[in-house]
Amino acid sequence: MQIRDLPYPDPGVPDARSGPRLLLWLGRMQLGGQLKSLAWGLLHFCGVAGLPLGVGMAVQAVVDRSGGDLLLAGAVIAVLGVATALGDTMLHRTAVTNWITAAARVQQLLARKASELGSALTRRVAAGEVVAVSTGDVEKIGWFVEAVSRFVAAAITVVVICVGLALYVPALGVVVAVGVPVLALAVLPLLPRATRRADVQREKAGRATELASDTVAGLRVLRGIGGEELFLGRYRDASQEVRRAAVRSARMWSLISAVQVLLPGLLLIAVVWHGAGLAGDGRIEVGELVTAFSAVTLLMYPLRHFEEIAMAYSFSRPSAMRAARVLALRRTTAPSGARHGTASGDLYDPLTRVLAPEGRFTAVVCGDPDAAGALAERLGGHPAEAPEGAVSVLLGGVPLDELALDEARAAVLVQDKDPVLLSGTLRELLDVPASGKTTAEDALAAAQCGDVLDALAQASLGLDGDGDGDPMRTRITERGRSLSGGQRQRLALARSLVADPEVLVLDEPTSAVDSHTETRIAAGIKELRAGRTTVVFASSPLLLDRADQVVFVRDGAVAAVGSHRELLHGDAGYRAVVTRETEEERLGAVDAMDEFRALDELEEIEESA
Numbered sequence: 001m002q003i004r005d006l007p008y009p010d011p012g013v014p015d016a017r018s019g020p021r022l023l024l025w026l027g028r029m030q031l032g033g034q035l036k037s038l039a040w041g042l043l044h045f046c047g048v049a050g051l052p053l054g055v056g057m058a059v060q061a062v063v064d065r066s067g068g069d070l071l072l073a074g075a076v077i078a079v080l081g082v083a084t085a086l087g088d089t090m091l092h093r094t095a096v097t098n099w100i101t102a103a104a105r106v107q108q109l110l111a112r113k114a115s116e117l118g119s120a121l122t123r124r125v126a127a128g129e130v131v132a133v134s135t136g137d138v139e140k141i142g143w144f145v146e147a148v149s150r151f152v153a154a155a156i157t158v159v160v161i162c163v164g165l166a167l168y169v170p171a172l173g174v175v176v177a178v179g180v181p182v183l184a185l186a187v188l189p190l191l192p193r194a195t196r197r198a199d200v201q202r203e204k205a206g207r208a209t210e211l212a213s214d215t216v217a218g219l220r221v222l223r224g225i226g227g228e229e230l231f232l233g234r235y236r237d238a239s240q241e242v243r244r245a246a247v248r249s250a251r252m253w254s255l256i257s258a259v260q261v262l263l264p265g266l267l268l269i270a271v272v273w274h275g276a277g278l279a280g281d282g283r284i285e286v287g288e289l290v291t292a293f294s295a296v297t298l299l300m301y302p303l304r305h306f307e308e309i310a311m312a313y314s315f316s317r318p319s320a321m322r323a324a325r326v327l328a329l330r331r332t333t334a335p336s337g338a339r340h341g342t343a344s345g346d347l348y349d350p351l352t353r354v355l356a357p358e359g360r361f362t363a364v365v366c367g368d369p370d371a372a373g374a375l376a377e378r379l380g381g382h383p384a385e386a387p388e389g390a391v392s393v394l395l396g397g398v399p400l401d402e403l404a405l406d407e408a409r410a411a412v413l414v415q416d417k418d419p420v421l422l423s424g425t426l427r428e429l430l431d432v433p434a435s436g437k438t439t440a441e442d443a444l445a446a447a448q449c450g451d452v453l454d455a456l457a458q459a460s461l462g463l464d465g466d467g468d469g470d471p472m473r474t475r476i477t478e479r480g481r482s483l484s485g486g487q488r489q490r491l492a493l494a495r496s497l498v499a500d501p502e503v504l505v506l507d508e509p510t511s512a513v514d515s516h517t518e519t520r521i522a523a524g525i526k527e528l529r530a531g532r533t534t535v536v537f538a539s540s541p542l543l544l545d546r547a548d549q550v551v552f553v554r555d556g557a558v559a560a561v562g563s564h565r566e567l568l569h570g571d572a573g574y575r576a577v578v579t580r581e582t583e584e585e586r587l588g589a590v591d592a593m594d595e596f597r598a599l600d601e602l603e604e605i606e607e608s609a
Helices: 017-030 031-064 067-124 126-170 170-185 188-217 219-225 228-280 288-327 371-378 405-411 440-446 450-459 485-499 514-528 564-570 572-579 583-608
Strands: 347-349 354-356 361-366 412-415 503-507 534-539 550-553 557-562
Touching: 017 031, 017 067, 017 126, 017 288, 031 067, 031 126, 031 564, 067 126, 067 170, 067 288, 126 170, 126 188, 126 288, 170 228, 170 288, 170 440, 170 572, 188 228, 188 347, 188 503, 228 288, 228 564, 347 371, 354 371, 354 557, 361 572, 371 405, 371 412, 371 503, 371 534, 371 550, 440 485, 440 514, 450 485, 450 564, 485 514, 550 564, 550 572, 557 564, 557 572, 564 572
Parallel strands: 361 534, 361 550, 412 503, 503 534
Antiparallel strands: 347 354, 550 557
C-alpha cells in the first residue's frame, strides 16, 4: 500500500483484545511495507558498517605505500557511500510510508467504529479519550510500527559488525562482542520505570484533554452561571499535573539517553587502550586498529535505535490500549446483514409497543426526557442497552438488526435533541447522502431558516467580490458555536429533511424556538414529509396538534393512542405531561372537564330540540 492509494478499501478486522495485540496485528497487516523497509535498512546500515573496513584498508595501504591497495580502498568506500545514501533515502521513504499507512488504517478503523456505534460512542467512552485516540494516539501507534523495521535492521547490523570484527581482528573483536550486549541490555532495568512514568503522563494528558473539551463545549453555559474561572482553574491545575508528569518522564528518558552515550564511550576507550597496546606489541596492524576504532564509533548509530524502539513502544502501548478499548466496543444489537434491499412499512417497537404507521406523522410523548431520548435511539436501531432476549425494532415487519448497517441507516434517520453541526460552509453542511427528492431550499424553508440565512448572508458579504452575500458559502464554526441554540436546531432539522429518509425520527426538534416559529416548523415538516413516515418526540401542544396521531408512553409502554385533542380531554396523565400541571391543578381540571361535558351535553339537547 502506497500513500497515494489511501484510503484502504477495507482496513480489516483488528485484534482489539489488548494494546500489544493490536500493535502485533498492525505489524502483520503492514508486513509487505515492513519487509521493504527492512531490506533498505539493511543496505543502509551495512553500508555504514562497512565504512570502517574501507577506512582501515586505506590507512593500511598508506602505511604499506601500496597505490593499488589505496585505489581498491577508495573504490570500496565509494561503493559503500552509494549504498549508504541509497539505503538511507529509500529507508526514509518506506519508513514514512509505513508510519502514515498504519496511522491511516487505525483512523479508518476508528471512523468505521464511530459510524457503527453512532451517538452511543460518546456515552460509552469519554469525549476526551475519543479525541486523544483519533489524533495523537494514531501518530504514536504509527511511529512504533515504522520503527520496528529500522530496529530489526539495526540489530542485524550490530550482529554483523560484532561477528565481522571477531573474524577480522579477533583480539579486539572479542572485546566488542562481549561489550555490545552489555550496552544493549544495560537500559532494560530502567525501561519499566520509564514506561510507568510515560503511562502516567499519557493518562493525565488524556484527562486534561477531556476536561478542555468539556469546558469548551459548555463555555457559553459556564459564562452564564459565572463558572468560567472555576473550570479554567481546574484545567490549569490539570495542565500543571501533566507538566510535572512530563518532567518526571523526561528525567528517566534522559537518564536512559545518558547511559546509551556513556557506555559506548567506555567501550570505545577500552578498545582504543587495548588496541594501542596490541599495535605497540605488533600483534595487530595499524589498519586493523583503525578499523576496530571506527566500527565501535559507528556502533553508536545503530545502537540508538535500541533506545528509540523502547521509547516508541512505551509511548505507543498506552495509545494502542486506548484505541483497542474503542475498537472493542460493540453495538448492543449488531446488524447481521442477512437481508438486503430497502425496507419500508410501519415502524414498530415490540418492547414499548410504539407503532408509527407508514406515511403518517406520529408524535410520541414521554414524561421522562431521558426515556424519550433512549426510545428515539432504539427506534433508529441504536439502543444504548438492549434487555436480554429483546427483539429489534421492526420496519415493515423486518427487524432492523437483520438489515445491513448501511441499509438500516438509510431507512431510519434519528436526530437527537442535541444535534452536532460540523464546521464548514452551509452548502457542505447540507451536502449529505439523500434521496434527491428534497432540495436544500425546500428543507431550509420548512425548518424556518429565513432569518438564519439572512444572518449568514451578512457574514458572507466580505467573501464575495461583487458584494452580494451568499449564505451557502458562509462558514459555520465547529458545533455551530457562532449561532444561537434555535438557529443551530433549525439548521440541523434542515439537514435531516434534506436527507429525506424512509423514516425520520426527531427528538425535540423545536425545543429552542419560540411558539410562532414552532407552529410554522410543525406545518413545514408535515407538508414536506407528506407520504413519508415521521416520528417526533415532543411535548409541545403546538407541534402535537399537527400530528396525525399521538402516542403517549408511560413507564416504558404505550398508555394511550389518539389525536392530541382526544388525549388532552380523555387522559389525565397525558394532560399533566403536556400542560405540566400540578396535582391540585389536575384535580381542578377534572372538575372543569365535568362542567365542560355538561355544557356540551346541554348544547346538544338544545340543538336537537
